[in-house]
Amino acid sequence: DTEVTQTPKHLVMGMTNKKSLKCEQHMGHRAMYWYKQKAKKPPELMFVYSYEKLSINESVPSRFSPECPNSSLLNLHLHALQPEDSALYLCASSQVTGGDEQYFGPGTRLTVT
Amino acid sequence: DQQVKQNSPSLSVQEGRISILNCDYTNSMFDYFLWYKKYPAEGPTFLISISSIKDKNEDGRFTVFLNKSAKHLSLHIVPSQPGDSAVYFCAATQSPGNQFYFGTGTSLTVIP
Numbered sequence: 001d002t003e004v005t006q007t008p009k010h011l012v013m014g015m016t017n018k019k020s021l022k023c024e025q026h027m028g029h030r031a032m033y034w035y036k037q038k039a040k041k042p043p044e045l046m047f048v049y050s051y052e053k054l055s056i057n058e059s060v061p062s063r064f065s066p067e068c069p070n071s072s073l074l075n076l077h078l079h080a081l082q083p084e085d086s087a088l089y090l091c092a093s094s095q096v097t098g099g100d101e102q103y104f105g106p107g108t109r110l111t112v113t
Numbered sequence: 114d115q116q117v118k119q120n121s122p123s124l125s126v127q128e129g130r131i132s133i134l135n136c137d138y139t140n141s142m143f144d145y146f147l148w149y150k151k152y153p154a155e156g157p158t159f160l161i162s163i164s165s166i167k168d169k170n171e172d173g174r175f176t177v178f179l180n181k182s183a184k185h186l187s188l189h190i191v192p193s194q195p196g197d198s199a200v201y202f203c204a205a206t207q208s209p210g211n212q213f214y215f216g217t218g219t220s221l222t223v224i225p
């Protein structure tokens with residue numbers, strides 16, 4: 001199984017809503033990532049979890065809250081988002097050893113109204 | 114500051130010909146480089162990688178060349194096929210470590 005799955009595929013939420021994005025992998029990878037991608041731009045790293053511990057937070061606003069309940073799951077909790085947060089949110093995973101390729105999920109297309 | 118750059122936002126190539134996508138980087142500490150392919154509304158798919166101890170890596174129709182002195186890498190696709198039409202991102206990382214730096218992408222169109 002070389003797949004990273006993400007749910008939901010699409011999400012529309014108001015600025016006062018609370019929602020969560022979910023990511024799952026069963027490749028035994030111990031590093032997991034959240035990226036944000038705007039149209040025609042490269043993916044921007046948001047968070048890195050290594051062995052279920054947050055190792056990198058790229059100065060992401062607190063309205064985005066990551067959670068890694070176990071080595072296979074990664075969540076991104078959303079609260080009080082702004083319309084400019086609308087983007088494709090990508091989850092990825094890799095072996096912890098440096099230099100391994102990251103496997104990306106299909107992404108969640110988020111629209112904040 | 115963009116540490117990985119792809120200066121050609123788009124490229125059109127005739128089917129059967131060679132596609133050459135270029136990528137430049139500024140950080141000499143990068144020692145592992147990857148190419149990803151991305152279709153609209155999908156996540157990036159890993160294509161091919163190269164370690165800094167090599168200058169070439171080949172996988173089927175895809176070959177990546179690395180010129181460390183010029184801090185430049187390129188992806189060659191031969192022969193190009195219409196299904197190769199996608200956005201191609203190069204990425205770089207410093208081992209050990211998990212942070213990838215992505216280029217801005219090149220949109221490749223292969224014309225049948």
